[in-house]
Amino acid sequence: MIHERDDLFHWRAVRAPLERGPVGFNAAPRRAILRLMGVSQLLVYGIIVAAFAGIAAGRLPRLAMNRASMALAAAILLVAAGGIGAKEAFAAIDVETIALLLAMMLLVANLRLSGFFDLAGTKVLSMARSPKALLAIVVLSAGFLSALFLNDTICIMLTPLVAEIARRSGRDGKPYLIALATAANAGSCATAIGNPQNMLIASQSGISFLEFAANLAPPSLAAMFLCYLFTILAFRAELAGGTLAAGGIGQGAATARAGAADRRLMVKSLAASALLLVLLALGVRTSLAALAAACVLMVTRRIDPERVFAEVDFSLLVFFSGLFVLTGAVAKTPLFGRAMRAVLPSLDMPGAAFAGVVTLASNLVSNVPAVMLLSPVAKGFPDPGTGWLMLAMASTYAGNLTLLGSVANLIVAEQGEKAGFRVGFGDYLKVGLPVTLASVAAGAAWISFLRG
Numbered sequence: 432m433i434h435e436r437d438d439l440f441h442w443r444a445v446r447a448p449l450e451r452g453p454v455g456f457n458a459a460p461r462r463a464i465l466r467l468m469g470v471s472q473l474l475v476y477g478i479i480v481a482a483f484a485g486i487a488a489g490r491l492p493r494l495a496m497n498r499a500s501m502a503l504a505a506a507i508l509l510v511a512a513g514g515i516g517a518k519e520a521f522a523a524i525d526v527e528t529i530a531l532l533l534a535m536m537l538l539v540a541n542l543r544l545s546g547f548f549d550l551a552g553t554k555v556l557s558m559a560r561s562p563k564a565l566l567a568i569v570v571l572s573a574g575f576l577s578a579l580f581l582n583d584t585i586c587i588m589l590t591p592l593v594a595e596i597a598r599r600s601g602r603d604g605k606p607y608l609i610a611l612a613t614a615a616n617a618g619s620c621a622t623a624i625g626n627p628q629n630m631l632i633a634s635q636s637g638i639s640f641l642e643f644a645a646n647l648a649p650p651s652l653a654a655m656f657l658c659y660l661f662t663i664l665a666f667r668a669e670l671a672g673g674t675l676a677a678g679g680i681g682q683g684a685a686t687a688r689a690g691a692a693d694r695r696l697m698v699k700s701l702a703a704s705a706l707l708l709v710l711l712a713l714g715v716r717t718s719l720a721a722l723a724a725a726c727v728l729m730v731t732r733r734i735d736p737e738r739v740f741a742e743v744d745f746s747l748l749v750f751f752s753g754l755f756v757l758t759g760a761v762a763k764t765p766l767f768g769r770a771m772r773a774v775l776p777s778l779d780m781p782g783a784a785f786a787g788v789v790t791l792a793s794n795l796v797s798n799v800p801a802v803m804l805l806s807p808v809a810k811g812f813p814d815p816g817t818g819w820l821m822l823a824m825a826s827t828y829a830g831n832l833t834l835l836g837s838v839a840n841l842i843v844a845e846q847g848e849k850a851g852f853r854v855g856f857g858d859y860l861k862v863g864l865p866v867t868l869a870s871v872a873a874g875a876a877w878i879s880f881l882r883g
Contacts, residue, residue: 475514475764478505482757483796489841499746502753506760515760523759524752527634527718532748534721535624538703539584540742541728545697548588551576562602562670566610567659569593573611574618574655578648579704582619582626586612586842594850604852606666609862610658612843613831617654617870619839620647620827623717624707627751628802628826633717635806636819640711640720646820650877654828654870658862661869665861696734703727751799758803781809781818786825786875790867793829794836802826817882824874832867834859 482505485491486498496504510520542548552572559565569589576585593611597604619625623633623643633643663670703724710720729736761767785808792801802822809818830837834844834856840863844854 471513472765474512475509475760476766478508478512478514479757479761479764481505483800486754486797486800489835497746499750499753502750502757504753506753506756509756509760515756515763519759520756524755525631525634528631529748529751531624531630531634531718531721532627532751533743534718534725535581535630536743536747537725537728537739538700538707538721539580540739541696541700541734542580542704543584543588543742544734544738545693545700547697547700548576548580548585549592550697552589552592559596563663565596566607566662566670569607569610570614570655570659570662573614574621574651574658577615577619578621578625578651579708581624582615582837582839583842586615586839587846589615590843590846591850594847594852598851603666603669604847604850605854605858606662606669606862608843608847608852608854609859610662612837612840612859613658613662613862613866614655615839615843616827616830616837617651617658617866619651620654620824620874621651622648623711624721626827627747628799629823630717631751631799631802632806632809632819632823636809636816637716638816638819639714640717641714642816643820643823646878646881647824647874650824650870650874653873653877654866657866657869657873658831661862661865699731700728754800754803758800761804762807781812781814781821782879783872783875785818786821786871789822789825790829790832790871793826794832798826798830798837801829814882817878820882821875821878824878825871828867828870828874831863831870833863836863836867 481491482501485496485501489498490496491501506520509515510517515523559568573585573589576589589611590608593607594604596602597607616626620629621644623629623638623640629643632638633640706727707720707724710723711717715723728739789801789805792805795801796804805822809815809822812818830840834840834854840859844859847854
């Protein structure tokens, strides 16, 4: 178990000899050294608290910094302050996770440039003929596409389409946008490539793609149904009845979008996606399968690579790299060691209590940092596989609790407001709170039953 590992609690071992002092060692210099070490440790704690507060809020007062710059700056400051050594900092960065993220971004970038998401989203959403039918299609398309192509990407692609349908149909777009965000989060939990925290867990745990999906796809389907159900309950008046005129978009818009698609690039990108799924089904490690698919797309005569790389979110890669160092420094602090010793005895198995801790931590510091911080706990369980799956489930579903719970939520809210539909914190909470509580409870019960 993690509380038995001495390397996490090195502070006491360093401090004790200084407190005792060797024979003949003057007490005054010893006290000065202890004071200096105490100030240094307080500085480390200050950097950590400021970094996590900024990452959770998305900004720092009076500073034009995003999450990536905050994580990177905190990592550098922690090395300078002695919170973590330079060699330890570089070793803390999980290169496999970074490579997996980059490969998936390249795959998604090619699909986006080919027009696949616009075409697929338009065709799928144009089938809706009633408010509840539109809601069901939004939930299903957001959930299933997020399981394969990252939830943030799907929200970027589908939010303008959903908002356009609502606007043209004279409907309030809020319930459909909220359903889009919550379903994208819920559906992304189903696979090892659905969201960044799942990619991190897959690369560290070694759980295969099929095992991941076999355990988490069923509760993710249930969570998607809960998104649909609680949205209907929260917005009865909007979803009570009526029809949508020609699906809201119309044949002209659908044809225009289809005509703008690059057919050859789309076929090649879909072939690379199929290769990825085949390799994952054959048990190839997730990162290697994604890199192989990305390699196929990099060999090209038709598209300028600069266009593809321009679509890659390099700030997310910087964010992850900084977070690895930041959480590595957290694990070395005495306070974290004491917290683990206090918490772990009550977490002797990865059940509902652990899911609750993960949900709380994910909403305090965001889900990716929470996964990094709690990864040692998942490793320390007698059945680490169950611990990893519970961590993936709870950290992902926890993103549905509030409007600030995940980047996908913020993407939908910001783009929706530009389209004329403002999703307020209270509006989202009416759906997000019951969806999160019900889905985390159901997910914990499912995993405990399946692997208990």
